[in-house]
Amino acid sequence: MSETADIQATNDEAVQEDTPKRIPQPDKITNKDLMKSWFGWWWANEVPHTFDRMLAPSFCFGLIPSLKKLYKDHDELAKAFQRHLLFFNTQATWGGGTLTGVTISLEEARAKAMANGEEAISEDMINNTKVGLMGPLAGIGDSIDSGTVQYIFIAIFLPFAQKGNFLGALLPFLCFSIATFIYGYYLTKMGYTLGRNAAKEIMTGGRMAGIIDGLGVMGLYMMGILAGQYITVKSYLKFDINQKTFDVQKILDTIMPGMLPLLTVVLLYLYFQKQGLKITRGLLYLTGALIVLSIFYII
Amino acid sequence: MSETADIQATNDEAVQEDTPKRIPQPDKITNKDLMKSWFGWWWANEVPHTFDRMLAPSFCFGLIPSLKKLYKDHDELAKAFQRHLLFFNTQATWGGGTLTGVTISLEEARAKAMANGEEAISEDMINNTKVGLMGPLAGIGDSIDSGTVQYIFIAIFLPFAQKGNFLGALLPFLCFSIATFIYGYYLTKMGYTLGRNAAKEIMTGGRMAGIIDGLGVMGLYMMGILAGQYITVKSYLKFDINQKTFDVQKILDTIMPGMLPLLTVVLLYLYFQKQGLKITRGLLYLTGALIVLSIFYII
Amino acid sequence: MSETADIQATNDEAVQEDTPKRIPQPDKITNKDLMKSWFGWWWANEVPHTFDRMLAPSFCFGLIPSLKKLYKDHDELAKAFQRHLLFFNTQATWGGGTLTGVTISLEEARAKAMANGEEAISEDMINNTKVGLMGPLAGIGDSIDSGTVQYIFIAIFLPFAQKGNFLGALLPFLCFSIATFIYGYYLTKMGYTLGRNAAKEIMTGGRMAGIIDGLGVMGLYMMGILAGQYITVKSYLKFDINQKTFDVQKILDTIMPGMLPLLTVVLLYLYFQKQGLKITRGLLYLTGALIVLSIFYII
Amino acid sequence: MHVTLSVWQALLIAIWVALIESRILGFATLTMRFSPLMTGMMVGFIMGDIKQAMIVTAAIQLVYMGFVAPGGALPAEPSIGAAIAVPVAILGHMSPQGAIAIAVPVALLGSYLYQFRFFLNTFALKSMDRFAAAGNARGLGFSIMVIPACISFALFIPLIFIALYFGAPVISSVVSNIGHGTIIHVLNSVGGGLAALGIAIIMQVIGKKTLLPFFFLAYFMSVAFAKLDINMTIYAVFGAIFAIIYVMLTQRNTDKG
Amino acid sequence: MHVTLSVWQALLIAIWVALIESRILGFATLTMRFSPLMTGMMVGFIMGDIKQAMIVTAAIQLVYMGFVAPGGALPAEPSIGAAIAVPVAILGHMSPQGAIAIAVPVALLGSYLYQFRFFLNTFALKSMDRFAAAGNARGLGFSIMVIPACISFALFIPLIFIALYFGAPVISSVVSNIGHGTIIHVLNSVGGGLAALGIAIIMQVIGKKTLLPFFFLAYFMSVAFAKLDINMTIYAVFGAIFAIIYVMLTQRNTDKG
Amino acid sequence: MHVTLSVWQALLIAIWVALIESRILGFATLTMRFSPLMTGMMVGFIMGDIKQAMIVTAAIQLVYMGFVAPGGALPAEPSIGAAIAVPVAILGHMSPQGAIAIAVPVALLGSYLYQFRFFLNTFALKSMDRFAAAGNARGLGFSIMVIPACISFALFIPLIFIALYFGAPVISSVVSNIGHGTIIHVLNSVGGGLAALGIAIIMQVIGKKTLLPFFFLAYFMSVAFAKLDINMTIYAVFGAIFAIIYVMLTQRNTDKG
Numbered sequence A, B, C: 001m002s003e004t005a006d007i008q009a010t011n012d013e014a015v016q017e018d019t020p021k022r023i024p025q026p027d028k029i030t031n032k033d034l035m036k037s038w039f040g041w042w043w044a045n046e047v048p049h050t051f052d053r054m055l056a057p058s059f060c061f062g063l064i065p066s067l068k069k070l071y072k073d074h075d076e077l078a079k080a081f082q083r084h085l086l087f088f089n090t091q092a093t094w095g096g097g098t099l100t101g102v103t104i105s106l107e108e109a110r111a112k113a114m115a116n117g118e119e120a121i122s123e124d125m126i127n128n129t130k131v132g133l134m135g136p137l138a139g140i141g142d143s144i145d146s147g148t149v150q151y152i153f154i155a156i157f158l159p160f161a162q163k164g165n166f167l168g169a170l171l172p173f174l175c176f177s178i179a180t181f182i183y184g185y186y187l188t189k190m191g192y193t194l195g196r197n198a199a200k201e202i203m204t205g206g207r208m209a210g211i212i213d214g215l216g217v218m219g220l221y222m223m224g225i226l227a228g229q230y231i232t233v234k235s236y237l238k239f240d241i242n243q244k245t246f247d248v249q250k251i252l253d254t255i256m257p258g259m260l261p262l263l264t265v266v267l268l269y270l271y272f273q274k275q276g277l278k279i280t281r282g283l284l285y286l287t288g289a290l291i292v293l294s295i296f297y298i299i
Numbered sequence D, E, F: 001m002h003v004t005l006s007v008w009q010a011l012l013i014a015i016w017v018a019l020i021e022s023r024i025l026g027f028a029t030l031t032m033r034f035s036p037l038m039t040g041m042m043v044g045f046i047m048g049d050i051k052q053a054m055i056v057t058a059a060i061q062l063v064y065m066g067f068v069a070p071g072g073a074l075p076a077e078p079s080i081g082a083a084i085a086v087p088v089a090i091l092g093h094m095s096p097q098g099a100i101a102i103a104v105p106v107a108l109l110g111s112y113l114y115q116f117r118f119f120l121n122t123f124a125l126k127s128m129d130r131f132a133a134a135g136n137a138r139g140l141g142f143s144i145m146v147i148p149a150c151i152s153f154a155l156f157i158p159l160i161f162i163a164l165y166f167g168a169p170v171i172s173s174v175v176s177n178i179g180h181g182t183i184i185h186v187l188n189s190v191g192g193g194l195a196a197l198g199i200a201i202i203m204q205v206i207g208k209k210t211l212l213p214f215f216f217l218a219y220f221m222s223v224a225f226a227k228l229d230i231n232m233t234i235y236a237v238f239g240a241i242f243a244i245i246y247v248m249l250t251q252r253n254t255d256k257g
C-alpha cells in the first residue's frame, strides 16, 4: 500500500496533529442523511474529474451534509472537508456507495469519541480504509455496472431501436439509471452498517485486512479479464524477405497470444510503480507511443 | 454441522446417558462378518426408503449380524440398533460400503473398551463420524457409480440392443451389478481397516477433520457438476412489445448462463438451512412451485 | 527427497568426513570464470550422456576452471571433482546455467570459509541445493527451450524452407543457438548472484524451501502438460461380437480421455519409486512392453 | 389399433416392475430402475418378441442417458415407462419414436408413484423403532425388509396390471391426445427441476458452509466449459485435486498451529 | 450533398452533448455517454425524424457494445460520435454504414476532448482547497459543481455547435477523404491502447503486489478461453470464488497465528 | 530406380551426422538433432541440389513439429531420418511424401542408436572417476569429452556411411515393402510411449510427492482443453501462477509458525 500512502503524502499539504480535542456532541445520522450523501455523490460523481484528485471532490461533495451534522466544531469540519479532498477514485455504486456509507459511520465514530473525550479513530485509519477499498471495489463495480448491467439492458432493448422505436433508447437508459440508483443507495446503507460494526475492529486491526485482501483478489481478477477483453493492441508489421511475407502479429501469437495488450498494461503499471501515480504523464507518454508506433504501422 | 445435529436431535427420542457400563467381551469380527454386513446393506439398500429416516433402516439392517457379535449385553444391543435407525443417507458402495466398515470397527472399539472397563468411544463420536462422512461420500459415489460407471456399461453395449440383441440389456446389468458388488465389498473392508486405525485418532480429534474436509470439498464439487448438468429449468416466457418478441431465457443467458437451475438448488438449500432438513415439505413446495410456474409457461 | 538421496548414496562410493580443514585462500571468481564454466557446460552438455550419471560429467566439466581457482588444495579439488560427478540431470540453460552459477557461488563460500577456518557450507548442502533444483528447472527449461523457443523459430522460418531456400534451415538454427547461449549466460550470472545471497540462508534453512517448492510445482505442472501433449499411447484393439465392432480406444475415451498415456507414465513413476531410479531397466521394460503390446495391436 | 395383452402377460410384467421398484433385489435394482433396458428385455421375453422389444427399448434408453438420483430424486422412472410403452409399441407395431412418446409421460407419472412409496414406507417406522428398543433382531429385520416390500408390491402390482390389461389402448390414445400439450410440458418441467431436491439435500447433509465455494466453482466450470463436453471422470479428478490441495494448505496450518 | 441544420437545431444538440459530457446530470450520464442511443434519440426529436435516427443509432451502438472505462479512460465518446453522425446521416440520406464511418473518427476525437476537460477542471481545485480550509460548505459545493460544469459547457457547446452548423458538410467530406487511411488507423490504435491506462491505474490503486498473480490468472484465462465466449458474470463469479478461497486459506493462519 | 552416392558424399554426410549425434558441437546440436532442417541443408550442399533438399526437408519437418525430450528420451531422431531420406529422395526424384515414408522409420531406428550411445558411454565413467580422485583436471576433461566423442564417431560414421553408400537402394525398397505394416506400427507405438520415460524420470527427480496433484492438474487440463489448442507459453504462465500462489499460501504459515 506504499504507493497510496505516497499519493496521500503528496496531496496532504497541511499535516495535522491528531491529538483529539473535545468537540460538541454530533447529531444522529439518519437514513435521510445517508440518502442525501448518496445522492450528493451520485450527482457530482464525475463532474469535477481531474487527473490529480480524480473523484475526491465529488466524494467530499456527497459527505458535506453528513459532516455538517457530525462536526459542529468549525475547525474539525474544515479538517474533515480537507481530508476528503485528497486523491480518491472508485466506481460510483459498488465503490462510491459502499464507501460513502462506511466513511460516514467511521466519521461518526470519530466525532462521538471526540465529543466524549475517548480515544478516537484517527484520520489515518479513516483514510486507509477508504483508500484500501476504493481500488478493489472500482474493479468489481466497473465490471458489473458498466461492463455487464449496462450492456444487458442495451442488448435487451436494442431490437426496438433497430426498428426505429425510441423506446430502444429510453428504456435501457431508465432501467440502468433507476436500478443503479436504487442498489447504490442500498450499498450506502450496507456500508454504513458494516462500518458501524467494523469501527471497533478497524481500530484494532482484525478481519478488515482479510476483507481488503479478498476484494483485492477479486478487483485484480476483474482487471485481468477487462484487460484481456478490451485492450486491443496488435502489430500490423509485415515484411518480405525473399518473397516471403512475415506477419509479426502471427509470430507473436505463436509465442504467446495476447502479448502486446499485456505488455502495454504491464509497462504502464511499472511506470506508475516507479514514478508514482502520475496519471497525466502516463497518459501523454502512452498516447505518444501509440501514435508513433501506429504511424509506422508497427501497431 | 449444526443441521445434522438437528436431525439427530429430532429423531433421537430417547436420549441416552453415556456412562459406559461393563459388558461381556465381544466376539472377534471376521471377514465373513464384514461380508454379511455389506451384503445386508447392499440388499436392503433402498427398500425401506422414507423421507424422514432415508436409508437408516437399511444401514441398521446391514449392521445387525455384526452388532449381535459385539454386544452380548441385551440393553447395549438395543441401544446400538436404536442409534443406527436415526437419519442416514448415502450412496450404496462408496458411502455405504465404506461406512459399514468404519462403523463396525468403531462399534468394536466401543464394545471392547466397555468390556475392559476402559473409556469407550461415545455414541456421539460414532454418530458424528458417520454423519460427517455420509454426505461427501454420497456426492462422490453418485457421480462415479450412477453417473459414470453405469452409463459407461450402457454406452458400450447399447449397439447390441439397437440391433435387437438381448445381451445389450443383460451385459450392462451384470457388469454393473457385479463390479459394484465387488468394489463395495473392498470398500467395506477398507473402511473397517481405516476405522481401526482411526478409532484412536477420532477420540482425540486429529487428522479426521482433514479427511472429512477433503471429502466435503470433493462431494460439493461433484454436486456442483451434477447440478450444472442435470437440473434443467428454463423459462419459456416470451412476450411481444411493439411486434418485437422478448425471449426471457435468452435475456437470462445474457445476464448469466445457468441462472435458473442454480437458483432452484440454492433456494431449496436455503429453505433447508432455515427450516431444518424437512425433505417432504421441500419436495411438496418445489413440486407445487414447478407445477404452477410451468402451467403458465413461465418455466 | 528420499529418492534423490538414494541416488546420491548409490553413486557416492567414497563417503567423506566433513570436518573442514584449513586450505589456501581461493582466487576471486570473475565474470570471465563464469563465462568459462558456462561455456564448458554448454559445450560438453550431452556428450558424455549415460543412464547412470546422466549429465553429471558435463556439469563437472564446466566447473573445472572455477574449481581450480577455488581449491588450491589438491585433496579438496579432487573431492570437489568427485562430488560433481554424481548423478545429475537438468536442462541446459534454465537448469544448467542457473545451477552452474549457484554451485560456483556455494563452492566459493565453502572454499573461503575453509581458508578462514570458519564453519563451511557442507558438501551435503551443496548437493541438496543442486539436486533439489535440477528437476524443477529441467521441467521448466524443456518446456521453454525445446518445446517453445525452438519451434517458434522453426515455425517462423519454415516457409523459406518450403520454397527451397536454405535460410529456412540456417536462421532457426542460428537464432536458437545464439539466443539460448546468451540467456544461458545471463542465467549463470543470475544464479551466481542468487547463490551468493542465498549462501547464508541455505546454511540456516530459510526461504530456499519455498523456492524449491515453487519450482517443483511449476516443474511438475509442465511435466503434466508435456505428458498430455506428447505421450501417445492408444489402443488399436477392436473385436466383433455379434457383428458389432467394439473399439477399445473409444470405450476408454468414454471412461476417461487420456487414460493410457497417463497410465504409462504413472506406472513408470511407480516403478522408479519402488525400485529406485534404475533408468536402463525402466527403458528396457518399457520398450519390451510397448513392443509386445503393439505387435498384437493391443496398442 | 387393437391392443391387448393376456392376463398372464400383464401380471408377469406388473410383478417384474414391483420387484424393481420395491428395490427388493438389492442395489442391483439401481440400474434396472434408472435404465429401461432390463425391463424392455423382460417384456420381450414375456411377449415373445425379444428383437423388436430391444430395438424399441434402445431408443427409449437414449432419452435417459445420464440420469442420476443424488439424494433420492430421479426425475423419471424409465423402467416403468418401458413397462408400458414397449408392450404397446409391440402390439401396435409402433415406431421407436412413437414408443418414446408413450414412455416419457408414463415414466414421469411413475416417478410420482415412486415418491409416494416413501410416504407409505413411513408406516413401517413405528414397528422398527419398537423392535429396536426391544433388541429384537429378527423382528427388526422383518420390519425393515418385509413390510416395505409388501407395501411396494401392493402399490405397484395392481396399478401396473390395470394399466397394462385395461389401460394400454387408453394410454396410447390419451398420450396421443395430450401430445405435446401443457400436461407434458408441466411433467417435464417438474422432472427437470426435481433433480435439484436431491442435490440440495446432499449439500445440506455435507453441511460445511465454508466449503460451498467449491460447489459454485464446479457449477460454473460445468456451465462455462459446456461446449467442451468434458467427461465426468475428468471433473471428478479435478474435484479430487482441489480437495487434496485444499487439505494440504489447511492441514499445514493445523499441524503448525 | 447539401447538408444543413438550423441554428436552433445545432444549438440544442450542442447543449445536449454538453449536459452529458459535463456529467452534470449525475451518474445517469454514464450510459448516455458510453452509448450513442440517448443522443441519437434526442437528435431524432430535434430533427423530426425519430425513426430514421433510431435506425442509424442502433447501427452505431453495435460498434460500441461492451465499452468500459475503468479508471477513467474511455477509448471513444460514442455520444459525441452520434451527435455529429446522426444529423449528417439524416440530412444526407446516408446508410447506417456510412453513419458509422463518420461516427467512429468523430468519437475518437471526442475522447481527446473529454480528457482535455480533466486538465481544465484542475483550475477549480485551488478554490476547492480554499473553501475547504475555511470550512465553507456552500463555497465548497459551488466550486465542486458549478465551476467544472461551466468549464465543460464553455468547452463543448461552441465546439459541437460549430461542428454541426458549419462543419457537417466539411466533416462528411473530410471523413470520406481520410477514409481508411493512416489517420483512422492511428486514432483506432490509440483508442485500443488507451484502455490500458485506466486498468493500470486501478491496479496501482489496489496496490497489493502479492495479489498480482490473480491479475495474470484472469488475463490468461480470458485469452485461453476466448473461443468459449464466457460471459462476464461467470468470470466475476470465478473471481469471487478465488477471492473467498484465498481469504479462507490465509485467514486461518492469521486466526491461528 | 537407380540410386547411388559417391564415396565422398556418403562419408561427408556420415561425418555430419556423427557431429550432431555425438553432441560434440555443444548445446547448439539440440536443434540440429530435434529438427531435420540443418541436416537437410547440408545434404543439399553436398549433393548440389539445395532447393530440392530444402523442399523435401520442410515436409519432413512438419512431422516432427513439437518434439521434446524431457529427461533424455526423444522418440525419433529426425536428423538421422533426414540424412538417409533426403539423398534417396533427391536421387530417386521422389515426392516429399515419399521422403517422409522413408524418414519416419529410419528416424525411429535412429533413436535406438542414440540410446545405445548411452550404454557405450558408460565405459568412459571408470576413467572419469579415476582422474577425479587424482585431482587431475586435464585427464578428467579428456575422459569427459574425448572418449565419448570417439565412441559416437565410431558408432555413427560407419553405420551411416554403409547405410548411404550401400544401403540407399535397399532402404528405399525395404521401406516400401514394410509399408504400413506391423513393423512400422511397432516402431511408432514404441516411439509414442517412450516419451513417458523422460517425464517419469524428471518427476522422480523433482521428488516431492506432495506436489504431484499439480502434475495431474496439468495433465487433465491439457486433456480437457485439448480442443482449445492452448499455447504452451500460456500453460507455462498458469504453472507459474499456481506455483506462486501455492508458495504464498504455504510460506505465510512457515513465516508465522
Ligand SMILES: OC[C@H]1O[C@H](O)[C@@H](O)[C@@H](O)[C@@H]1O
Residues within 6 Å of the ligand: B054, B055, B089, B090, B091, B092, B138, B139, B142, D069, D070, D071, D072, D073, D198, D202
Ligand atoms: O445421494 C445418495 C443416495 O441418496 C438416496 O438414498 C438415493 O437417491 C441413492 O440412490 C443415492 O445414492
Ligand SMILES: OC[C@H]1O[C@H](O)[C@@H](O)[C@@H](O)[C@@H]1O
Residues within 6 Å of the ligand: A054, A055, A089, A090, A091, A092, A138, A139, A142, E069, E070, E071, E072, E073, E198, E202
Ligand atoms: O474505475 C473506477 C472509475 O474510474 C473513473 O473514475 C471513471 O472511469 C469511472 O467511470 C470508473 O468507474
Ligand SMILES: OC[C@H]1O[C@H](O)[C@@H](O)[C@@H](O)[C@@H]1O
Residues within 6 Å of the ligand: C054, C055, C089, C090, C091, C092, C138, C139, C142, F069, F070, F071, F072, F073, F198, F202
Ligand atoms: O529433461 C532434462 C534434460 O534431460 C536430458 O538430459 C536431455 O533429454 C535433455 O535434453 C533434457 O533437457
